[in-house]
Amino acid sequence: MSWDWQVFLNDDGSGRTYLEWIIQAWGWTLSVAACAWVLSVSIGFVVGTLRTFTKYSLAVMVGNIWVEVFRNIPILVQVFLWYFVLPTIFTSMQQWSGFVLVVLALGFFTSSRIAEQVKAGINALPKGQGMAALAMGLTPLQSYRYVILPMALRIILPPLTSESMNLLKNSSVAFAVSIPELTMFAMQAQEETSRGIEIYLAVTMLYAVSAFAVNRLMAALERHLQIPGTSSGNSKGTNGPGANANNTNTLPSIGGGH
């Protein structure tokens, strides 16, 4: 088997080369992910905050239902739901473009995960912070806006980073409703050119590069937001196995000397 990277210079039949096509597809992937990211972070913060209003059981209930619904349905099924089912029920949605529907699906799906992190981040704060804010005369809303949420944001940045990378990867399900993004390109170009390995390698590289870029962007944000004198938020509020990725200490001399 030999490489044939020149396949990317071939015409795809519509006057553009596969190279141009893959770059356009990359653009679609990035735009779907970016729009869904903005949506999911916005909703995630609202819903996550709602779930900490323990005095208002209705707010907590709405937040909990939101999280359970969007977390317990596979993302591909949710994409189909937005694309096929909801426009049948709400006919005005039939005019919405596939891009908007996929962004909504990905954004809502991811928002449930972010809401979970936001809630954990708020609960990780010492209770005294909120009380001190109230004692200083801030209204409950102001205490969230100026004290609690800014701190919670800094605590959840590490898990938010991995969720953002997940969102980028999950955007690949858009292929199922024919959004011309990278995975769709991979499937179509593989079929047309029979050069699957070269095509898949290029697409995989672009995904890996994008995920890495997201990771670096979030790290830059973390540095930018860091409050001098406080820990970088690496130790608390992080949950899940990926959270201690920096912790690479090995077991003591295990396996040696036997």
Place this chain on the structure above:
Amino acid sequence: MGGLDLSFFSFDIISKFVLKGLYFSTELTIGSTIGGIVLGTLLALMRLSSSKTLSWIAVVYVNGMRSIPLVMVILWFFLLMPTLIGHSIGAETSAFITFIAFEAAFFSEIMRAGIQSISKGQVMAAQALGMTYAQNMKLVVLPQAFRNMLPVLLTQTIVLFQDTSLVYAIGAYDLLKGFVTAGKIYGRPEEAYLLATIVYFVICFSLSTWVKRIQARISIIR
């Protein structure tokens, strides 16, 4: 509800199209959970071993798998498997191999956290008792790591079950495909998607409620 008519869906259709898919999805979930945990534990041990080479291989494998979308991994295996083993395999077999290989990367991170949660004193004590590495792992470290991580492992299994719907990309006949096929044949795709949504939600919601209960029980014991 405007435009939707669920009445066409009968027990007959469910037993003809959906059960077959549900069976495969369950099989795929259980099979790749077991395979993924075994391979993942091996990867975690490699990563934590004193050998730089083994550790490096595990790091590259795990980080590589974690930076690619699952759909692409599914497509990759489906493309490469026939060339590697010389004859074509079905989408279902390909899905099994893919999920074990992919989920192993995620289970290995969980098992690594579990192994690291065991205090070093326990490992040293076992060594002082004259246990070999294998005995140490089998009798002391892994049982506790496994137990500590049980809720996380089960949560990952629910995620895995949701992920199995992505075999749609290679046309394997899973639960989602069962609904899609029924919807196509009876000309009612929208209703089929809606029912699929409900069924997935009921399954995943019950499982995650169950996991939460287990989690509460385990945290009391500790």
